[in-house]
Amino acid sequence: MSDKGLTPELMLDMYYHMALARAVDDRMWILNRQGRAPVVYTSNGHEAAQVGSAFALNRGEDWICPYYRDLALVLAYGMTPREIMLHLLGRAEDPNSGGRQMPAHWGHMKLHILTGGSVVATQDIHATGLALASKVLKDGRVSVAYFGEGSTSQGEFHEALNFAAVHKLPVIFFNENNGYAISVPARKQMAIQDVASRAVGYGMPGVIVDGNDPIKVYEVVKEAADRARRGDGPTLIEAKTYRFVPHSSDDDDRAYRSREEVAEAKKRDPLTVFAAYLKEAGILTEDKLAEMQQKIKDAVNDATDYAEKAALPDPSTLADHVYGS
Amino acid sequence: MPREKGLTLDLDADRLHSMYYYMVLSRELDRRIWILNRQGKSAFVISGQGQEGLQVGAAMALNPKTDWLAPYYRDMALVMAFGMTPREVMLGQLGRAADPGSGGRQMPSHYGHSGKHILTGSSPVATQVTHGVGIAWAMRIKGENGVVLTSLGEGSTNQGEFHEALNFAAVHHVPVIILVENNGYSISVPQSREMAVRDVASRAQGYGIPGVVVQGSDPLAVYQVVAQARERALKGLGPTLIEAKTHRFTAHSSDDDDRSYRSREELQEELRDDAVVRFREWLEQERLWDQEKEDALLKRVRHEVDDATDYADAAALPQAESIYDHVYGSSLA
Amino acid sequence: MAVLSYLEAIRETLRQELRRDSRIIIYGEDVGVRGGVFRVTEGLQKEFGEERVIDSPLAEAAIIGTAIGAAVNGLRPVPEIQFADFIFPAINQIIQEAARIRYRSNGTFSVPLVIRAPFGGGVHGALYHSQSVEAFFAHVPGLKVVVPGTPYDAKGLLAAAIQDEDPVLYFEHKAAYRSLKGEVPDERYIIPIGQADLKRQGQDVSIITYGLMVSYALKAAEELEKEGISVEVLDLRTVRPLDVDAILETAKKTGKVLVLHEDNLTGGLGGEISALISEHALFYLDAPIMRLAGPDVPAMPYSPPLEHAFMVTPEKIRDKARELAKY
Numbered sequence: 001m002s003d004k005g006l007t008p009e010l011m012l013d014m015y016y017h018m019a020l021a022r023a024v025d026d027r028m029w030i031l032n033r034q035g036r037a038p039v040v041y042t043s044n045g046h047e048a049a050q051v052g053s054a055f056a057l058n059r060g061e062d063w064i065c066p067y068y069r070d071l072a073l074v075l076a077y078g079m080t081p082r083e084i085m086l087h088l089l090g091r092a093e094d095p096n097s098g099g100r101q102m103p104a105h106w107g108h109m110k111l112h113i114l115t116g117g118s119v120v121a122t123q124d125i126h127a128t129g130l131a132l133a134s135k136v137l138k139d140g141r142v143s144v145a146y147f148g149e150g151s152t153s154q155g156e157f158h159e160a161l162n163f164a165a166v167h168k169l170p171v172i173f174f175n176e177n178n179g180y181a182i183s184v185p186a187r188k189q190m191a192i193q194d195v196a197s198r199a200v201g202y203g204m205p206g207v208i209v210d211g212n213d214p215i216k217v218y219e220v221v222k223e224a225a226d227r228a229r230r231g232d233g234p235t236l237i238e239a240k241t242y243r244f245v246p247h248s249s250d251d252d253d254r255a256y257r258s259r260e261e262v263a264e265a266k267k268r269d270p271l272t273v274f275a276a277y278l279k280e281a282g283i284l285t286e287d288k289l290a291e292m293q294q295k296i297k298d299a300v301n302d303a304t305d306y307a308e309k310a311a312l313p314d315p316s317t318l319a320d321h322v323y324g325s
Numbered sequence: 326m327p328r329e330k331g332l333t334l335d336l337d338a339d340r341l342h343s344m345y346y347y348m349v350l351s352r353e354l355d356r357r358i359w360i361l362n363r364q365g366k367s368a369f370v371i372s373g374q375g376q377e378g379l380q381v382g383a384a385m386a387l388n389p390k391t392d393w394l395a396p397y398y399r400d401m402a403l404v405m406a407f408g409m410t411p412r413e414v415m416l417g418q419l420g421r422a423a424d425p426g427s428g429g430r431q432m433p434s435h436y437g438h439s440g441k442h443i444l445t446g447s448s449p450v451a452t453q454v455t456h457g458v459g460i461a462w463a464m465r466i467k468g469e470n471g472v473v474l475t476s477l478g479e480g481s482t483n484q485g486e487f488h489e490a491l492n493f494a495a496v497h498h499v500p501v502i503i504l505v506e507n508n509g510y511s512i513s514v515p516q517s518r519e520m521a522v523r524d525v526a527s528r529a530q531g532y533g534i535p536g537v538v539v540q541g542s543d544p545l546a547v548y549q550v551v552a553q554a555r556e557r558a559l560k561g562l563g564p565t566l567i568e569a570k571t572h573r574f575t576a577h578s579s580d581d582d583d584r585s586y587r588s589r590e591e592l593q594e595e596l597r598d599d600a601v602v603r604f605r606e607w608l609e610q611e612r613l614w615d616q617e618k619e620d621a622l623l624k625r626v627r628h629e630v631d632d633a634t635d636y637a638d639a640a641a642l643p644q645a646e647s648i649y650d651h652v653y654g655s656s657l658a
Numbered sequence: 659m660a661v662l663s664y665l666e667a668i669r670e671t672l673r674q675e676l677r678r679d680s681r682i683i684i685y686g687e688d689v690g691v692r693g694g695v696f697r698v699t700e701g702l703q704k705e706f707g708e709e710r711v712i713d714s715p716l717a718e719a720a721i722i723g724t725a726i727g728a729a730v731n732g733l734r735p736v737p738e739i740q741f742a743d744f745i746f747p748a749i750n751q752i753i754q755e756a757a758r759i760r761y762r763s764n765g766t767f768s769v770p771l772v773i774r775a776p777f778g779g780g781v782h783g784a785l786y787h788s789q790s791v792e793a794f795f796a797h798v799p800g801l802k803v804v805v806p807g808t809p810y811d812a813k814g815l816l817a818a819a820i821q822d823e824d825p826v827l828y829f830e831h832k833a834a835y836r837s838l839k840g841e842v843p844d845e846r847y848i849i850p851i852g853q854a855d856l857k858r859q860g861q862d863v864s865i866i867t868y869g870l871m872v873s874y875a876l877k878a879a880e881e882l883e884k885e886g887i888s889v890e891v892l893d894l895r896t897v898r899p900l901d902v903d904a905i906l907e908t909a910k911k912t913g914k915v916l917v918l919h920e921d922n923l924t925g926g927l928g929g930e931i932s933a934l935i936s937e938h939a940l941f942y943l944d945a946p947i948m949r950l951a952g953p954d955v956p957a958m959p960y961s962p963p964l965e966h967a968f969m970v971t972p973e974k975i976r977d978k979a980r981e982l983a984k985y
Binding site for chain 1: 681683709710712714715717719720723724725726727728729730731732733735747750751754755758759760761762763764765766767768799800802822823824
Binding site for chain 2: 202
């Protein structure tokens, strides 16, 4: 790991958001198993890729177009644990959708997190469109689409990258390659090793990065964002990562991958690896860690309590927001 | 036509003559159709002039008995070299009841012929690529010894379905050949505004399949790469993406005017790379062709074009009542 | 006031809007250098530059999807789908994204977007250059669907669509482009979306329709007047949302309603309109509501006898309206 461009404070803050995401995620699974949350989609294992990329952006100003796996991303981008829990529990106050969408369908206008649907890869094109507007408006913003490797088989992935490359748009396509499209392994999804190799066919750089290393991810995203802002066009980044738990709370991954494989992957858990690095560098002390863990525990408890007490949407609002006027 | 002689050994003089015949036949039939359009006898023309060499080269490398085509609207030479007759083409052009493609339902150049292994196609581009992959996939599952060649323009490779089709074909080692006829224009939009790469073939890398660039005005070179791709497909090694660099000598269609987006100088330059001319010159060089043969061929082709025109012109139009036929295979009542 | 064709009215409105609001961009296949395959956007790239009038790659899902993103980020995109028949590759982006973004985000995001597409037949376009696709989209809450029937309405509705805060589909009939001409004021004006227009007053029969069929219905009405049958023609102009009041008013007035569209009969707008009348004006009716529409075959065939058999013509309208009048 290198620490180019990152202060110790920023690195600690990165670690905090990674750990916070893991804790929120763990709590969501508990709520699900207790019957208090209908469904959970997880970012467990992807935290380094997501947080590292978020920190490389102008958070709240640049646009991100996340997918359902991006809990750690949206937390690092400014969404609060309370907002996450409001969304999970379908509360009226949920800033993502007011309780209309399934959990993990992120969207937050003020934070420049684009609302997303469930059909995969649709957001790739939206990111290209956001960037098209940025080019015309010269607002200096970069847009980033986040997606799994399975969704790169979709036509819209192809159309989005081609369009962005032709018009040299300020956009980054950030692939979180965890090797599985729900149950289907990557080798049955594509006949190539690396999603990044698809970049050649569009005339843009394709970069592979270790998705368990938040600093490396930070660096490549920073470079791609600089490139985009210079007017040099899009970049495809592939962060190699792993999902430690099933696709969702309705899935059972024992049907399609061995426990040995999962155990092997967990040896490279980004949380453990990054904590060790920070400790060795003298940035994270045991005291700081304990303090951070307490803060996270409090935040998660507060968020859970807050959301559970929050009001559900009023049925009379069913027909609200079909049109603006 | 510079090449190593050894590469074309399996094409004897008869086959080479046959290639030239289909190229000339297609060019002349195409010209006749434009005349019919200007005379008000045919509402719409979409032309393959300039692309005959690659189409005939590709078709000759296939076996119409075992293989299939999933073509696009510019493929008149391809479908004729694969077995469609000038009469059949003209019946479609004039919307006659006996049109084997659609009984007069589709626009001209929407080729299709179930008996001759030519898939019916639509107008939204690149849909035929997924279909072609599907036919070939079924061949593989059924253990049939054939391949599918599907063709499209370079602009269509920007469609999502192109991507989905190639990815699928690569994962399942489907015996399909994807032939991109790159004439540099999507109607009016030049390739540089369509994609940020010079070669469509470079897209093959993203699917893990071979991508080959070939000169479209050289039918023998196209024959060779298609034959190799076919061998590969039959061996179970999966698809090949072939990009033939070619030209469109006419406007996109009879409703288009290419002067608004392509300079006459550019077109003149393209016309110098005419496969029909280049191939005849090569045949002459090889002492396989002479003026006498050329005269005889032109006479034969003109006769066939006249015959097709007369035949189709005299053929019956569809009955209005037949509009309800073939919505379903059996009655819903 | 200039006399413009339907096509010129659309082009001049686009020009006026592009001048008025620098956030508006136009893009689609061949809309730039070529000015569109029908020349609707001719000259616009020259005036407004390549950044605002853009030749897009041949990829419809990308055209609409990028327009959604651009709209969220502050532009007012007016993408063109070259033929309405080619809109289907983008249908997921239109129905599941554009139409739902406001609703799914609880009103925090919106997609001000106008999708223009030429539709309709009678121009030898066959199965894939002739379709009427409005009923698919009229089914979808969150979308607005307008289908102007005159050059005047084309202008006012396009300006309204562009200033609307929601996604609007704007369907232009190909056969109307050059055949319909009319007076169009130079200055900007708005025709509110969702407002029908009574194009002709009558006593005996009401024809309710939209798009090219408005002018066909008016032709039929003129002929029937010679026979002593007085026909009222209501131009819906918008097919979602429908102007329910105007529909009921004309139904109550004449008591005999013919709903007319070129789109296929089953599941077309005619069913919805006749249901509204049955629900709210049953006792005013003197005859069953009748429908005249394109036949239930997948799309319009090419060969002239088949095309003619499909197409709804002034003669067919006249005969059907006469039948209704005599009921």
